[in-house]
Amino acid sequence: MIPISLDLVISLLTAIPFGTIKDKFQRNETVIKLLKRFNLDPDAPPADFSGVYVYTLVEYGAGKPKQILELFRQKEIESAFRKAFESDSPAILIKAGDDFLNESALGQELRDLGIDPRREFMAFAAVFMEVAKRTRTLGDVMVGNSLASLQKRLCMVMDRIERLPTLEGIRTEFARLESQDYPALPAAESNNIQKSKVFILSQQVRGWFETLNYQFEKYEIWEDNYFELIINVPVRRKKYDRILVRGIAGEAGLRDICALRESVEKQRTDEGWLVTARRISRAARDEVDKPENRDLACFTFDELLDQDADFTAYLDWLETEITSRKINTKYVPLACTKEEIDPDTHRKIGVSHYGEEDGWIEGYIDLWLDDPVKEHISVLGEFGTGKTWFVMHYAWMALQRYRDAQKRGLERPRLPLVIPLRDYAKAVSVExxxxxxxxxxxxxxxxxxxxxxxxxxxxKFLLIFDGFDEMAAKCDRQETINNFWELAKAVVPGAKVILTCRTEHFPEAKEGRALLNAELQASTTILTGETPQFEVLELEKFNDEQIRQALSFQTEAATVEKVMGNPQLLDLARRPVMTELILEALPDIEAGKPVDMSRIYLYAVRRKIERDIKAERTFTSLADKLYFLCELSWEMLSTDQMSLNYRGFPDRIRGLFGSVVQEEKDLDHWHYDMMGQTMLIRNADGDYTPAHRSLLEFFVAYKFAAELGVLAADFTELVAPEQSCVNPNTEAQLYTWSNYCRLQALKRNQNELIAPLKGFVAENLGQLRQSFGQAPLTKAVMDLLLPMVGAVPP
Structure with missing residues (x-):
């Protein structure tokens, strides 16, 4: 092939006005036109170095500013790529590039312009590696691999690179490309696998040290089976330790410890660290534990990360959180569905169901986790269908795998990070x-x-964002879109992210799916490059067998059969959250009382509060507790603050009950009572939240029905005054919600009797505007409110 002038290539690339290439389709079209102009086949690059270099320059350089393109015109840079190509040594390439950029005037010029020349060099090298792979014939490719469209593959690589703004991120991508199941450069043979592994480890280690802002000395050694470098680790003001790091492929043994000792003494460093991707022999570990070797250490790469990223306390918290709620023993596997969409028409053409034969939703998530292309998945479900229990159970399984690998010294799987978004509703950014x-x-x-x-x-992480709907329950459409994209900033190449959300959070189902599929754009600055690979699953409700299994975890067989034999209860129990409430409400149901979803909550709430009262001496009545829970729930929903710290209880109690708690001792008693609700759960920081979000929505629906003056009689009975506090000689009266609860508490506190409660009348419009009329009702609140509506009192 006749050599192509780099000057000509760069002149044509710089002729493209910077910033005019708007999307990947336009960019791909421009690249293909330029390649054909140089008689280069877009899907079959020439086998010689010059052809590969020009091909890479066109692929990477389209749309880049002239200053960056000039970097790859330099003879020193071209020579480094030639040596790497001919000797299959990416390490030579990296070192030569670093040396040139640190010492040349061009490197400094790029830095002065705000361009990171090392990042650009590494990104170009990553594309070069991909192009070089395709110079081999099909016979050179390992069995099981096929050469897909080079342009499609390079488009994916460029997309990932554009979404990695830092040098450390590019190093990670470089290591990923090198680790794929065929060697990076065409001169590579099977016996070079060890050299490839050493290079991968070197990029991972160096990227991590760069992240920690450690300084590197000029000393570097690159061999086929090991590398060495020296870092400076700060220890106090302007003081640092010099650490010699030796990385090896394969198992670290005694011979490697001896080699490390020799290098440490020769370079006179303060410490020596031996790092390997996985295995360390018992003898090697015992050797560094000897007193005379206290300046030596050996780590697997995961153990090296542990030195500056110790998640032990979090993992202990996660285990306690899961076991205290008995999710590890009482979880019932869930089925899910996924819509199949035609990629050309974007229309639904079918629905896939994943049930027991597929390993339930866990089986699908396992496959998704193993797919390197997929990065984000949303799990939708109606309220109470088990979203939180599913992600906590999946986190439990991931935690067991992680700790088992940690204990056995194996390469660790992803660490599950569960982030309940209700706790971070006020966070303004993902950072x-x-x-x-x-x-x-x-x-x-x-x-x-x-x-x-x-x-x-x-x-290294499996990120689990639980409760997108709880992040901002009443935000407008654009704010919802912006919130989604803010969380999506965590979706970078290498990441895996699960997001749960209520189906009803989106008024329009089609638009909700469009957002979760990353088709709607944010109004603010969003991800660079193209959208990651997003998917959407939807949880199915329980079938009969799942209901039976869930009930059997909580009660005896005879009671299970009672519920299974009642069609109304069976229908309600299809939401997992309802099974516990149904069992709580069963005595009322068996007494012949009406059955619907809101009344199940009514019967269960009454029994829970009555049990709290009987369990210990109490200073507050059932009506006091209900009023407090209703108002607290409304505050949480209306402010998007889904928890209340124990220090905030006194102020809320004063605000609701006024003169009743003027004395400090009275306030202390009420404070203790209100925190003792079994329907509120407390975390280690003293933050109280409802045991389930649907309880909060029940209390808000109850408050609204009472404020509107439409609360049905059986619901009104829940808040009726204690019999000992009622004046039997006066007629029953109508009250407003806001006046009644304070009045009954005040009368009881003053040992006065109150007229019986006939029902509630509507609050004035000003009061309703501040509560019921403040924002559109969510579907969950509306579904619970409608059955509460009864005849308006005369």
């Missing part, structure tokens, strides 16, 4: 959300947010 999660809530000793970002790019 502030994770900063709160890592540094305040779980006190994880992590070296800044950038360390999380790098670990996420390295594929």
């Amino acid at each position: 502030s959300l994770f900063s709160e999660f890592f540094f305040r809530k779980h006190e994880i000793p992590l070296a800044g947010y950038s360390a999380f970002e790098q670990l996420n790019r390295m594929g």
